[in-house]
Amino acid sequence: MEQEREQLLERLQAAFHYTVACLCEEVAEDKEIQFSKQAIAAISEITFRQCEIFAKDLEMFARHAKRSTINLEDVKLLARRSNSLLRYITQKSEELTLNNLEQKGKRKQKSGTAKGKRTSEEQMDPLALESEDSNLV
Incomplete structure (x- = not known):
């Protein structure tokens, strides 16, 4: 060992x-x-x-x-003596957070439309409703 x-x-x-x-x-x-x-x-x-x-x-x-578990705050604490490194880590973590939120939004939107749910844009568009109704006739 x-x-x-x-x-x-x-x-x-x-x-x-x-x-x-x-x-x-x-x-x-x-x-x-x-x-x-x-x-x-x-x-x-x-x-x-x-x-x-x-x-x-x-x-x-x-x-x-x-x-x-080591987390981002631990890494920031480690980098606290280097202002430029701390700024870089903070900037990258904010970018990752925004990217993750966008990905979650896309997944929610896909799962909502896949299950037959309307997106908020479709709910607000009367023409979309009209065209769907005309298909039923």
Whole structure:
């Protein structure tokens, strides 16, 4: 069990290192600079350790609130020291909320019309009622 955990951690670190290397490559092309392998390894290691700290902090925030699930408020609390990151997270969460509300509205509208219910527009349109009545004759 412990050996499996260590193998998973090593695989995660390797994937993390690969991603950091790809990001460094993008930055290097954009800024016309180069990163040494040692620099990439150091950035990868520091970032991985910081992510571990973030994960533990998020867990503690949720536990302090007597919850077993980490939520958006925990993430905002974690990002509180970086105004730009906090603004970005807040903006994205608002976008997701609006998108979710739109999706729910579309699903409700589809289920309402699928069951033979009229949408609010159809209920207000007398021509729609007239055409339906003429089909019955």
